[in-house]
Amino acid sequence: MSTNETMINRYSRAFMNTFGPPQLALVRGEGTYVWDLDGRRYLDLLGGIAVNALGHAHPALVAAATNQVGTLGHISNFFTSPAQVELGEKIQDVFTQSGYAEPAKVFLTNSGTEAIEAALKLTRLHKPEGRVLALSHSFHGRTFGALTLTDKPAIKDQFAPLAGSVEFVEPSPEALDAAFAPGNVAAIFMEPIQGEVGVMPLPAGLLAHARRLCDDAGALLVIDEIQTGVGRTGQWLASAGVQADVVTLAKGLGGGFPIGACVGVGATGELFTPGSHGSTFAGNPVASAVALATLTEVEGLLGHVGTIGDWLISELSAAGYSVRGEGLLIGIAVSDGPAIRDRLLEQGIIVNAPNPTTIRLAPPLIITKADLAPFVTIMAEYAREFQES
Ligand SMILES: Cc1ncc(COP(=O)(O)O)c(C=O)c1O
Structure with missing residues (x-):
């Protein structure tokens, strides 16, 4: 054997x-x-x-992780660290470079699905009784909220009842128009390229169309860049050119170290107040130092x-x-x-x-x-x- x-x-x-x-x-x-x-x-x-x-055992990541773990490994969110602050500022810089005029504010997580959970909570705070839309064939994660947003019966049906109701919409301008028509939309969640279903790019112009519908409806445009963000498509964000209210990141953000981020833009970035959300590990100095090194290298x-x-x-x-x-x-x-x-x-x-x-x-x-x-x-x-x- x-x-x-x-x-x-x-x-x-x-x-x-x-x-x-x-x-x-x-x-x-x-x-x-x-x-x-x-x-x-x-x-x-x-x-x-x-x-x-950055592939495997990249020297910049090895140095960032070993230096940080040898200096200050974990501190909880009662405290902050230079690594965490520098990462938050670097993520803001990524959004500025991507054309965002309004300030972006960051909530760090340990995974993609947790970034989606944070985005879903922002949606509730934005419009508590509002309808939540997601695209057909979407994948947003496996925790209960993210699973509710995921359109894959094989992985979700056995866990019903899920966390509230989400309406799934075909990725076409006509279907989006029809879904927004009855009103009271709180948010729509969209991946610029649907990765898990088989790397399916959205039709050209659909994100911009959704942006207009969200503006008219006072709804949040939540763009899930967990798979597509951090340079994967050759740009910081695959949704470049369209500005979201919330963007979720994970996967490439830590270059292999578990870390994610839920980024709220403008007023959406101010919705959480002390006590509304939290995490023991998120923003840990080692994860932050590695993510900062990853972003620095990916930029080039x-x-x-x-x-x-x-x-x-x-x-x-x-x-x-x-x-x-x-x-x-x-x-x-x-x-x-x-x-x-x-x-x-x-x-x-x-x-x-x-x-x-x-x-x-x-x-x-x-x-x-x-x-x-x-x-x-x-x-x-x-x-x-x-x-x-
Ligand atoms: C677009 C998208 N959203 C969310 C997730 C969930 O991320 P994680 O597996 O880190 O929880 C994934 C993972 O494949 C994803 O591709």
């Missing part, structure tokens, strides 16, 4: 079976590569599901992400695939996603199949053409067998 198998068996005896058996037991990472217990190297084109923005990578993403999409398209996405969040339409994912893993390449007909790529933002070349070659070889018919 290989050491990978031994570890996976031990995992299965120790952990609840929420994720199914792990594909590999990984022990080490460097740049865009990881190694398993049997010493085999893999090209990581999933990046911990759009998380490892935004142009690279756009260029390499365009190149990768054009190579895959030239091989005959239909490709969706932007920057380094890419969905490839295939005839059998799980089969191609397993075949790629055998060849030492990690991707995932968020649905049966999509391969998703969300590699580290530092990835180069040289890293990607073997994947492009293999995908061209697979094209005839796996192109969607």
Whole structure:
């Protein structure tokens, strides 16, 4: 029995079976590569599901984490730290750079779903009896509030009754108009690219259309950038050009360290008052220091992400695939996603199949053409067998 198998068996005896058996037991990472217990190297084109923005063991993150944990590790939110304050200011800078004129105020969390919970609470404070809308096929997380906003019966129906009612709307201007028409809308939650359903970008102009409807209705536009934000699409925010009232971030924000943020713009950023929300760990100095280092490094990578993403999409398209996405969040339409994912893993390449007909790529933002070349070659070889018919 290989050491990978031994570890996976031990995992299965120790952990609840929420994720199914792990594909590999990984022990080490460097740049865009990881190694398993049997010493085999893999090209990581999933990046911990759009998380490892700087790849593995990036020196800036190693330094930030070790310096901070060796100085001041945890303090609770009765206190603050320079790392936390500098991170808050850097996130504000990201919003200023993204064209936000009104001040953005930050609530830090430990995960994406918690950032959504905070956004949902802001929605209640904004218009307590208002209707909450979300898009069909959305994914906003697994805690009860976020699950209520998620349109995926397979993961939510068994937990009914959920936390209130959310109305799901098809992502089209006509459907949004009809959903807003009866009035009393408190908020609409939207992902600029629906990642979990298979990297589905919203129709062009839909966010701007929603912005106008929200302005007319006095409703909050909540943009979930948990998967798309922090440079993933080659811009700080995939929703660039449209200003939200609330933006949620997580995944890439900590480059692999668990941290998220709910950012309220203008008056929305003033809705929480002392006692209305909280978290023991959120804003912890180590998480803050690592996120600050991540943002500092990602700033220098935004142009690279756009260029390499365009190149990768054009190579895959030239091989005959239909490709969706932007920057380094890419969905490839295939005839059998799980089969191609397993075949790629055998060849030492990690991707995932968020649905049966999509391969998703969300590699580290530092990835180069040289890293990607073997994947492009293999995908061209697979094209005839796996192109969607
Ligand atoms: C758009 C979006 N929102 C929310 C979440 C939930 O984030 P987390 O898994 O960190 O709770 C995810 C995770 O995949 C996501 O992609």
